[in-house]
Amino acid sequence: MGRKLLLEHIDVEGIQTFDVYRSKGGYAAVEKALKTLTPEEIVEEVKKSGLRGRGGAGFPTGMKWSFLAKPEGKPRYLVCNADESEPGTFKDRFLMTKIPHLLIEGMIIASFALGAKTSYIYVRGEMMPQIRILEKAIAEAKNAGFLGKNILGTGYELELYVQPGGGAYICGEETALIESLEGKRGNPRIKPPFPAIAGLWGCPTVVNNVESIAAVVPIIRDGGEEYAKIGIGRSTGTKLISASGNLVKPGIYEIELGVPVEEFIYSDEFCGGIANGKRLKAVVAGGSSVPILPANLITKTINQEARLMSYESLSDGGFATGSMMGSGGFIAFDEDQCIVRNTWNFARFYHHESCGQCSPCREGTGWMEKVLHRLEYGHGKLSDIDLLVDVSKKIEGNTICPLGDAAAWPVASAIRHFRDEFEWHVTEPRLCLERNYGLAHYADPLPKPEPAVAV
Amino acid sequence: MLKIEETTVVHEFSPRMYQQFQEIVKRYPPEQPKAALLPILHVVQAAFGWLSVDGMDKVASYLDIQPIEVYEVASFYTMYFLRPQGKYMLEVCRTGPCCLVGAEKIMKYIEHKLGVKEGEVTPDGLFSWRGVECLAACGFAPVLQIGPEYTFYENLTEEKVDQLIEKLGGKRSIEANQQLTN
Ligand SMILES: Cc1cc2nc3c(=O)[nH]c(=O)nc-3n(C[C@H](O)[C@H](O)[C@H](O)COP(=O)(O)O)c2cc1C
Ligand code: SF4
Numbered sequence: 194m195g196r197k198l199l200l201e202h203i204d205v206e207g208i209q210t211f212d213v214y215r216s217k218g219g220y221a222a223v224e225k226a227l228k229t230l231t232p233e234e235i236v237e238e239v240k241k242s243g244l245r246g247r248g249g250a251g252f253p254t255g256m257k258w259s260f261l262a263k264p265e266g267k268p269r270y271l272v273c274n275a276d277e278s279e280p281g282t283f284k285d286r287f288l289m290t291k292i293p294h295l296l297i298e299g300m301i302i303a304s305f306a307l308g309a310k311t312s313y314i315y316v317r318g319e320m321m322p323q324i325r326i327l328e329k330a331i332a333e334a335k336n337a338g339f340l341g342k343n344i345l346g347t348g349y350e351l352e353l354y355v356q357p358g359g360g361a362y363i364c365g366e367e368t369a370l371i372e373s374l375e376g377k378r379g380n381p382r383i384k385p386p387f388p389a390i391a392g393l394w395g396c397p398t399v400v401n402n403v404e405s406i407a408a409v410v411p412i413i414r415d416g417g418e419e420y421a422k423i424g425i426g427r428s429t430g431t432k433l434i435s436a437s438g439n440l441v442k443p444g445i446y447e448i449e450l451g452v453p454v455e456e457f458i459y460s461d462e463f464c465g466g467i468a469n470g471k472r473l474k475a476v477v478a479g480g481s482s483v484p485i486l487p488a489n490l491i492t493k494t495i496n497q498e499a500r501l502m503s504y505e506s507l508s509d510g511g512f513a514t515g516s517m518m519g520s521g522g523f524i525a526f527d528e529d530q531c532i533v534r535n536t537w538n539f540a541r542f543y544h545h546e547s548c549g550q551c552s553p554c555r556e557g558t559g560w561m562e563k564v565l566h567r568l569e570y571g572h573g574k575l576s577d578i579d580l581l582v583d584v585s586k587k588i589e590g591n592t593i594c595p596l597g598d599a600a601a602w603p604v605a606s607a608i609r610h611f612r613d614e615f616e617w618h619v620t621e622p623r624l625c626l627e628r629n630y631g632l633a634h635y636a637d638p639l640p641k642p643e644p645a646v647a648v
Numbered sequence: 649m650l651k652i653e654e655t656t657v658v659h660e661f662s663p664r665m666y667q668q669f670q671e672i673v674k675r676y677p678p679e680q681p682k683a684a685l686l687p688i689l690h691v692v693q694a695a696f697g698w699l700s701v702d703g704m705d706k707v708a709s710y711l712d713i714q715p716i717e718v719y720e721v722a723s724f725y726t727m728y729f730l731r732p733q734g735k736y737m738l739e740v741c742r743t744g745p746c747c748l749v750g751a752e753k754i755m756k757y758i759e760h761k762l763g764v765k766e767g768e769v770t771p772d773g774l775f776s777w778r779g780v781e782c783l784a785a786c787g788f789a790p791v792l793q794i795g796p797e798y799t800f801y802e803n804l805t806e807e808k809v810d811q812l813i814e815k816l817g818g819k820r821s822i823e824a825n826q827q828l829t830n
């Protein structure tokens with residue numbers, strides 16, 4: 194069994210309440226931070242831990258904190274990104290439901306480290322039950338003297354508020370989130386300036402994912418070095434993986450980074466294999482935005498090494514044969530799933546969620562959706578496949594925010610690895626309405642790597 | 649396409665609602681009341697089921713901002729309804745991971761069961777339904793939610809949909825609707 198740092202106590206009766214959480218050692222990390230450490234020392238511990246942002250980009254959290262500008266006379270803000278809406282990702286909702294005080298505790302430590310006196314948790318609007326849970330937890334923490342004025346007699350004061358969103362995937366992008374928190378449409382801002390310089394109301398701001406903030410609690414409790422001992426290479430610590438799709442046991446798993454993908458899919462400790470005795474066809478390993486991989490490339494890298502659940506191993510091979518850790522949304526497709534249909538579904542999603550500010554994204558996502566729709570329904574042409582690649586390339590890198598890339602990559606990767614399935618939808622326009630292409634060769638053993646030629 | 653309908657509807661805000669507004673505004677620096685806009689619109693929608701022009705105008709004057717600043721927000725976010733909906737709006741996730749385990753079948757079933765198309769309201773005003781994007785519950789798919797409290801129903805089957813609709817008073821509603829539409 195791997196170590197659990199975030200979910201260790203989630204099955205304890207009443208862990209949602211302050212008293213039970215506290216009796217399990219909760220808020221000890223706040224006491225340690227506020228009474229024995231300076232803000233700089235906390236940032237140092239987080240740097241030492243090697244923690245990388247769990248929201249998707251994987252940027253080192255300690256480094257992000259150290260970039261925060263500290264001009265005289267301006268407040269600084271910490272905003273927690275709880276907008277979770279990346280298809281395939283459902284860990285933050287789970288964490289807030291099961292163990293809300295872990296997030297509150299992390300928010301207090303992080304706010305202290307950043308010098309924030311007012312912090313916000315921006316929660317996806319549909320998560321009304323979670324909003325109520327967090328509000329209750331905040332009230333309890335305040336009652337116990339962990340929030341408000343003069344916390345634990347240290348002179349530090351902090352107010353923590355929950356802000357509901359309005360239902361828009363784009364508000365997960367940090368500058369769109371800030372706009373939304375200011376009461377506007379969620380249009381991402383042109384950067385620079387980055388939020389670390391001018392964020393919420395023009396003040397220096399850090400935006401961090403729920404899981405990143407929660408991870409600060411064990412880091413401060415045990416020390417950054419202890420945290421860094423878990424995991425592999427630059428993928429330190431534990432990570433929540435949201436597993437969905439055709440699995441025996443979909444759900445949320447806290448893994449030590451570095452678990453082999455094969456073990457994650459097939460062992461009983463994790464997903465327990467593919468549902469209904471089927472075979473695995475493909476996996477999207479890090480939420481809908483990351484490249485899809487066929488079965489043979491998800492369990493092994495192109496060099497025939499076991500692929501691991503780590504930032505480095507999942508991206509091994511670049512986009513040619515690898516993918517990304519992303520937000521840890523692990524979506525498994527069995528042999529009966531249609532890759533064209535799923536690609537169309539994702540394209541529809543991104544078109545729907547594009548804020549419309551930049552034309553490559555606004556027009557390109559709609560165009561891809563339309564072309565994929567006709568391919569899926571057997572009205573496509575072979576040239577449509579190259580057209581899709583072309584459109585995706587024109588979006589990638591040419592937009593204000595990364596939603597454009599996030600829309601382009603799933604399409605480009607699906608065609609890269611499953612081109613014959615797309616072609617089959619053109620050459621067999623009637624058959625493709627009756628049945629799916631099936632597993633084909635997507636799980637076949639990879640060719641032996643070329644032996645290195647001595648020069 | 650967005651239509652702002654029923655422009656003549658008047659929505660009176662209760663003192664309790666204004667009290668809630670006041671509480672919300674306190675969360676932000678005094679010079680930034682506009683930040684209260686999204687949460688206040690949720691309060692208004694929870695009270696009336698949708699946002700009327702009159703309601704949005706009242707919010708604008710409460711926050712001392714232009715009405716257009718409210719309309720543009722209300723029309724941007726998917727949670728706000730700019731016209732009346734069924735008392736129960738069943739929102740089914742239609743994104744990839746849910747479709748892998750049967751979300752499309754569930755949507756078809758709901759359409760058939762309620763006898764109205766996506767976005768339409770049953771004649772007695774009790775139900776409407778629509779597909780929405782990933783609800784961050786993909787491991788418990790298929791899923792649907794019902795506002796304003798956003799109660800969640802997971803691992804949906806046709807039987808569970810039947811039970812749910814029954815529980816919400818659907819049996820009578822569906823019979824009445826069949827009479828109305830026949
Ligand atoms: C379109 C889009 C959607 C995003 N959605 C989320 C989200 O729902 N939750 C999240 O934490 N980060 C999301 N991100 C990433 C954030 O912009 C940001 O990088 C992250 O919140 C930073 O937190 P971290 O450093 O702790 O990972 C999204 C990014 C993009 C471009
Ligand atoms: S890339 Fe898309 S979502 Fe991002 S700012 Fe441009 S139009 Fe908006």
Ligand code: FES
Nearest residue numbers: 741746782783786
């Ligand atoms: S895809 Fe349906 S909840 Fe995520």
